[in-house]
Amino acid sequence: MSTDSPAGTSAMKPARRAAPGGRRGLLLRLGGLAVLLVIAVIFPLVITNALYTQFGVDTLIFVAAVAAWNLFSGFSGYISLGHAVFFGTGAYTVGLLTEHWKVMGGTIFALLPLGGLVAALVAVPFGLIALRVRRHTFVVITIAIFFIFQLMAFNFAFTGGNQGLSTPFFLWTAASYNNPFYYVGLILAVGTIVLAWLIRNSQFGLQLLAIRDDEDRARGLGVRAMRVKLTAFVISGFITGMVGGLWWFFIGQALPETAFDPTFDLSVALMAFLGGFGTLSGPVLGALILEPLQQWDAITFTNGYVAEILLGAIFLVVILFLPRGIIPTGKELLTRWQAIRARRREPVPAGAPPGTGTAVPAAPKTGSVR
Amino acid sequence: MTALLRTDAVSKSFGGVQALDGAAIEVAEGSIAGLIGPNGSGKTTLFNVITGYEHVDHGHVYLGGKEITNSAPDKVFAAGIGRTFQLTRVFSRLTVMENMIVAAQRHERGQGRLRNPLARAGGPATRRRAMELLEFTGIAHHSGALAETLSYGQRKLLELSYVLMASPSIVLLDEPAGGVNPTLITMIADRIRQLNEQGTTFLIVEHNMDFVMGLCDNVTVLDYGTAVVSGPPGVVRTDPRVLDAYLGTAEDDDDIPVG
Numbered sequence: 201m202s203t204d205s206p207a208g209t210s211a212m213k214p215a216r217r218a219a220p221g222g223r224r225g226l227l228l229r230l231g232g233l234a235v236l237l238v239i240a241v242i243f244p245l246v247i248t249n250a251l252y253t254q255f256g257v258d259t260l261i262f263v264a265a266v267a268a269w270n271l272f273s274g275f276s277g278y279i280s281l282g283h284a285v286f287f288g289t290g291a292y293t294v295g296l297l298t299e300h301w302k303v304m305g306g307t308i309f310a311l312l313p314l315g316g317l318v319a320a321l322v323a324v325p326f327g328l329i330a331l332r333v334r335r336h337t338f339v340v341i342t343i344a345i346f347f348i349f350q351l352m353a354f355n356f357a358f359t360g361g362n363q364g365l366s367t368p369f370f371l372w373t374a375a376s377y378n379n380p381f382y383y384v385g386l387i388l389a390v391g392t393i394v395l396a397w398l399i400r401n402s403q404f405g406l407q408l409l410a411i412r413d414d415e416d417r418a419r420g421l422g423v424r425a426m427r428v429k430l431t432a433f434v435i436s437g438f439i440t441g442m443v444g445g446l447w448w449f450f451i452g453q454a455l456p457e458t459a460f461d462p463t464f465d466l467s468v469a470l471m472a473f474l475g476g477f478g479t480l481s482g483p484v485l486g487a488l489i490l491e492p493l494q495q496w497d498a499i500t501f502t503n504g505y506v507a508e509i510l511l512g513a514i515f516l517v518v519i520l521f522l523p524r525g526i527i528p529t530g531k532e533l534l535t536r537w538q539a540i541r542a543r544r545r546e547p548v549p550a551g552a553p554p555g556t557g558t559a560v561p562a563a564p565k566t567g568s569v570r
Numbered sequence: 571m572t573a574l575l576r577t578d579a580v581s582k583s584f585g586g587v588q589a590l591d592g593a594a595i596e597v598a599e600g601s602i603a604g605l606i607g608p609n610g611s612g613k614t615t616l617f618n619v620i621t622g623y624e625h626v627d628h629g630h631v632y633l634g635g636k637e638i639t640n641s642a643p644d645k646v647f648a649a650g651i652g653r654t655f656q657l658t659r660v661f662s663r664l665t666v667m668e669n670m671i672v673a674a675q676r677h678e679r680g681q682g683r684l685r686n687p688l689a690r691a692g693g694p695a696t697r698r699r700a701m702e703l704l705e706f707t708g709i710a711h712h713s714g715a716l717a718e719t720l721s722y723g724q725r726k727l728l729e730l731s732y733v734l735m736a737s738p739s740i741v742l743l744d745e746p747a748g749g750v751n752p753t754l755i756t757m758i759a760d761r762i763r764q765l766n767e768q769g770t771t772f773l774i775v776e777h778n779m780d781f782v783m784g785l786c787d788n789v790t791v792l793d794y795g796t797a798v799v800s801g802p803p804g805v806v807r808t809d810p811r812v813l814d815a816y817l818g819t820a821e822d823d824d825d826i827p828v829g
Contacts, residue, residue: 403671403691406664410672413661419643420621420653421673422736 237390244382251499253378257450259491260385264443265464266471266483267392271399272436273469274478276429277412278331281465282342283440285349288460289322290315290441291448292353295365304368308449309384312442319441320434327433331426334415346460353456364455367448381450388446392439393484399432400480408432412478467494474518476525485526573632574599574771575651575740580619580629581795582612589615591795592629597740597788599634602762602772604782604803607792608816613775614656616792617742621653622646634739652733653742656775658725662718666709666728667692669717670700673735703731707761723754730761740771747778759785783807791815 244253265287273280294315298308330341353359399405407428410418419425448454471490476482493514497507522529573596582590590612597603605613618624620631622643631639633649641649661669671692692700704710707727712720720728726746733741746762747755759781762772776782782789783803790800793815799806806812 398688401690402688404687406668406672406691409664409668410661413663414659416623416643417655417659417661418672420623420647421732422644422647423672424644 240386240390244376244379248376250378253382255492255495257378257381257385258495259488260382260389261443261447261450262467262471262487262491263484264385264389264392265440266468266487267389267396268436268439268443269465269468270472270478270483271392271396271439272432274472274483275399275405275408275412276432277478278334278338278429278433279469280330280342280433280436281339281469282326282330282346283436283468284460284462284464285326285346286319286323286437286440287444287447287464288349288353288454288456289319290444291454291459292359292365293318293441294445295367295448295454296358298368299365306380309380309446312384312388312445315445316438316440316442319444320438323434323437324430326437327430331429331433343462346462346465350456350460350462353460359456362456364453364459365448366453378450381446384446388439388443389484393480395435395439397480399435404428404431409478467491470515473525474522476527476529479525479527482525482527572599573597574634575620575773576632577616577620578630578632580616580631581627582615582619582624583627589795590619590626590629593792593795593797595790595797595800597771597773599739599771600766600769601787602766602774602785604786604789605773605775605792606777606779606782606789611792611815612795613792614744615795617653617744617775620646621651621742647736647738650736650739651742652736652738652740654726654729654733654744654746656744656748658722658729660717660720660725660728660732662716664717665714666704666717666720667697667700667713669728670704670713670732670735671696673732674700700731700735703734707731708757723750726750726754726758730758734765734770738770740773741765743772743774743776745776746774747776747781755781 243256247253265283269280269283272278290312294308294311297303297311297314303311326345330338330345333341354361359365399408407418407423410421410423411425411429415425444459448459451458467490471486472478472483473486474482474490475484475486494511497510501507501510575595575597577593577595579592579594580590581588581592593612593616595603595605595616605616607613615624619626622638622641622645625640629639630637633651636649638646638649638651661672664672668691674692674696701710701713704713707730709720709724709727709731712724717725717728730741730743730746743762746758750758755778762774762785766772774782774786786803788800789803789806791798791806791809791812798811798815799809801809
């Protein structure tokens with residue numbers, strides 16, 4: 201009844217997708233990543249100034265958070281401004297469990313997956329409600345649900361109300377106090393990036409990207425849109441919950457307005473947009489640029505307004521000159537530059553009328569922007 | 571011949587507009603069926619109702635004797651109905667090959683073993699099949715290009731290709747020849763015939779009368795959401811009710827059928 205092999209096909213050719221940039225490009229890329237990883241690992245060993253290692257922890261927390269956010273919002277196109285729900289839920293869960301079980305020392309980090317788990321459980325009904333609508337409506341619903349959670353944190357007895365939850369004292373040497381947080385943050389950040397990469401190349405990831413481009417068309421090609429979106433939302437929530445737990449240990453106190461912080465989602469979204477929304481490396485790059493800058497800004501200009509004006513100016517520049525983000529725009533410029541170089545090198549083919557040598561078409565866009 | 575796809579007195583209204591009014595059509599298994607009618611006669615709405623994009627108010631839809639009324643689009647696709655859209659809808663920021671793999675999911679499943687959910691999309695078998703189909707439609711050399719870089723005609727071919735990934739028993743084409751150059755129209759008609767010879771059934775909405783009359787075994791005319799005439803092209807072409815349907819609406823001058 202159905203066709204298994206259409207008529208008129210020529211010899212079957214195995215479809216091998218060439219890695220963008222070829223083998224050399226791939227090696228170069230892997231090498232670059234290895235160097236970055238080594239730098240990240242030895243950073244707190246070389247730079248022992250607590251101020252800078254603190255910058256490092258904050259940055260890694262945001263790298264993990266933005267990678268988790270992008271894994272849902274960037275891939276599916278559903279922009280969530282309610283991920284602080286998961287961040288806060290993770291922080292409070294870990295906080296309450298630490299208090300209840302009187303956990304001390306390095307074992308506290310074992311509680312992080314539990315924080316993630318509770319955040320993921322929250323993500324299920326949250327997603328089932330919010331993912332029924334799209335675009336602007338989805339954004340507004342996520343904000344509304346976020347405020348419900350912040351209100352609950354303020355008003356329930358078990359959350360400590362206005363007082364919030366404070367961490368126990370950790371008996372680590374002051375000199376390398378930040379290091380345990382740093383390395384756990386690094387594991388979370390790298391783990392999330394690897395997971396996002398695996399998802400990007402999987403059938404599940406392709407379905408998410410198809411939903412981003414045209415959800416109704418995707419459904420008509422067999423994509424179970426709700427299931428796919430919800431799964432990504434829950435995975436993203438799980439990681440954000442763990443990140444929130446780590447943040448609580450590091451900061452030492454969770455208040456309703458800092459654990460459920462409306463500017464958390466704005467920062468995460470801006471980092472993703474700065475680097476390149478929906479790409480793999482863009483959001484990470486955005487976090488690596490923006491978070492240290494924000495920290496440096498805050499301590500350099502003690503008058504808070506100057507710091508904010510400076511950040512605002514940077515955003516204006518980004519929107520004016522890099523509207524699609526650093527990675528996509530940079531890649532486009534690179535492709536254009538390569539095309540110009542190729543055109544200059546290309547000799548005029550023999551027998552061709554003069555002038556045709558310059559008509560070499562620009563390099564075709566191959567592969568999605570990573 | 572038995573009917574592979576059948577709609578039974580399907581009605582659908584949008585507010586005060588009765589888009590479908592007891593529309594009953596039958597598509598025989600192994601045939602190429604045409605669906606024509608003036609603008610606004612409910613052709614696309616009927617497609618939407620069959621493929622689950624719209625819910626019916628009344629009536630039933632059957633595929634091979636099984637009722638599929640109001641099934642979700644992904645279930646309809648899994649049941650064996652593929653469709654294209656009037657305005658091409660490809661995944662513009664994915665490559666052509668990735669577009670194909672999106673539609674392939676059902677194809678790879680059911681191997682009995684649990685699949686690794688994070689395995690690389692598109693195994694060798696899927697990619698080989700995708701490449702075969704792309705060669706069949708003539709856009710294989712674009713497999714690595716982003717779909718947004720394709721021309722309009724190439725997008726139409728990509729739509730036809732990815733719909734075929736799941737080996738549907740029936741394919742619904744919404745204006746496959748619309749806005750496409752004459753050479754490509756001939757090629758698309760050729761491909762449809764070849765697929766049909768191998769057993770795929772087609773239901774085609776089209777305004778290009780030469781295309782419809784030359785290709786289809788059976789043509790159904792829709793007017794005001796009701797199927798008024800159904801029969802072989804030669805019969806439908808001369809039926810007074812068809813001329814009436816087309817000439818009855820003053821705005822649709824360019825849709826006058828041949829003959």
